[in-house]
Amino acid sequence: MAVTLQSIFQQHFDAFAERHRLSRDMFRAAWAVRHCRTRELGGHVNSCPDGHFHQIAYNSCRHRSCPQCGWLPKEQWLAGWRTRLLPCPHHHIIFTVPHSLNDLWRFNKAAFADTLFAAASQTLSELLGDVKFLGGRVGVLAALHTWNQELKSHVHLHTIVTAGGLDGDGQWRKPVKKCLLPRKVLMIKFRGKFKAMLREKLRQGRMKLPPGMTGDAFERLLRELTAVPWNVKVFDAYRNGVSVATYLARYIKGGPIGNSRLLSLKNGRVVFRYRLPHRRGGDGKRQAKMDLPVDTFIGRWLQHVPPRRFQTVRGYGLYCGNQHSRWECAAEALGVRVDVNAGDDLSVEEIRDWQDWCEAAGMSDVCRCPKCNKRLVSHHEFASGRGPPVGALPYRQSVKQGNVAGGMIA
Structure with missing residues (x-):
């Protein structure tokens, strides 16, 4: 049987939890992954309308770190943003925090990430609001990632930025520079803002220093970080923002590693695939295998919950999602007709049922009867810890534990 994240946690998490101190969020994530699509979460029955086929479908945990049930939320998120992204070129910009601040992030995850979002978004809006670079209000979509391919801490922010903006007169302005912003200018301003915000939050008591770090040591660290360049990448403009949003969608749900990358679980060790970084001779595609003790693997995964x-994932400027975004004005300035009666719900495709999503993704076999090809119908929901009621299936013997565990009754 192929190894999955669920099987790793089912076999080894209890022993891991006895040896390590974990947060409530970590326990909640581990519980969800262990019980996703099992009897513990209840479920329903999918049946052919003509009775040819019956399938017991257990409910998903819907935890955003679970790789087993993140596909549908990702597709729904991407479908909504396809209708929201403005029809103009977009730049992909990455803001990376130095690894020497990783300990501060581990002890202040929410406050640290809030600071990163604020520093990056304010840097972009202030620089691009200057007529020297653009002189307009831009749309920014930002997504937080905290891991690398080896599951180590790598806190960075991916942003999609419109290559143009709306000026005070309601006209669409194009950037002065092809690169949107000079990388060095962007890096210096972002670094200054981020450090100033960290100091302010520590002063206000909204962040705490890691054990063993004093206030003087923290100030010394920030001064040392001023002397080194921070990793800020500005990529050339893409023709539209959908391609970058598609890339971001892979990370908003499902956690830091998918089941397809897991190779084996044997003798207390986990082997998985990862892409070699450029600094170690990688080209973005070359892969290698990593062999870790199961405790190390679980610990690395849990730190990213x-x-x-x-x-x-947050939007700013034209993409902020409130009545002050001026998105409609920007769309009209770009020649897009806006239906003012459509309301604020731009994710219209969310009303589609699960069969529609599967068929749109080319997975019709999942939602149709293997005999007559009719769409399966969902019925008879049952509570957690229970099996489906006898009346949900054609024969009483079909609900015996052996058949329920198999999940299908033909």
């Missing part, structure tokens, strides 16, 4: 209800 976001705080509960923390928003890891």
Whole structure:
């Protein structure tokens, strides 16, 4: 049987939890991954309308770090933003925090990430609001990532930025420079803002220093970071923002590693694939295998569980999503007809049922009867810890534990 994140946690998490101190968010994520699509979460029955086929479908945990049930939320998020992204070129800009600040992030995940979002968005809006670079209000979509391919801490922010903006007269302005912003100017301003915000939050008591770090040591660290360049990447403009949004969608749900990258779980060790970084001879495609003790693997995965209800994807400026965004004005300035009676719900495709989403993704076999090809119908929901009621299936013997565990009854 292929190894999955669920099987790793089912076999080894209890022993790991006895040896390590974990947060409530970590326990919640581990519980969700272990019980996703199992009897513990309840479910429903999918049946052919003509009775040829019956399938017991257990509910997904819907935790954003679970790789097993993140596909549908990602598709829905991307469908909504396809209608929201303005029809203009977009730049992909990455803001990376120095690794020497990783300990501060581990002990202040929400406050640290809020600071990163604020520093990056304010840097972009202030610089691009200057007529020297653009002189307009831009749209920014930002997504937080905290890991690299090896599951180590790598806190960075991916942003999609419109290559142009709306000026005070309601006209669309194009950037002065082809690169949108000079990388060095962007880096210096972002670095200054981020450090100033960290100092202010520590002064206000909204962040705490890691154990063993004094206030003087923290100030010394920030001064040392002023002398080194921070990693800020500005990519050439893409013709539209959908391609970059598609890239971001892979990370907003499903956690830091998918089941397809897991190779084996044997003798207390996990082997998985990862892409070699450029600094180690990688070209972005070359892959290697990593072999870790299972405790190390679980520990690395758990450190990337976001705080509960923390928003890891945010919009700013024209993409801020409120009545002050001026998105409609920008769309009209770009020649897009806006239906003022459509309301604020731009994710119209969210009303589609699960069969529509599967068929749109080319997975019709998942939602149709293998005999007559009719769409399966969902019925008879049942509570957690229970099996489907007898009346949901054609024969009483079909609901015996052996058949329920198999998940399908033909």
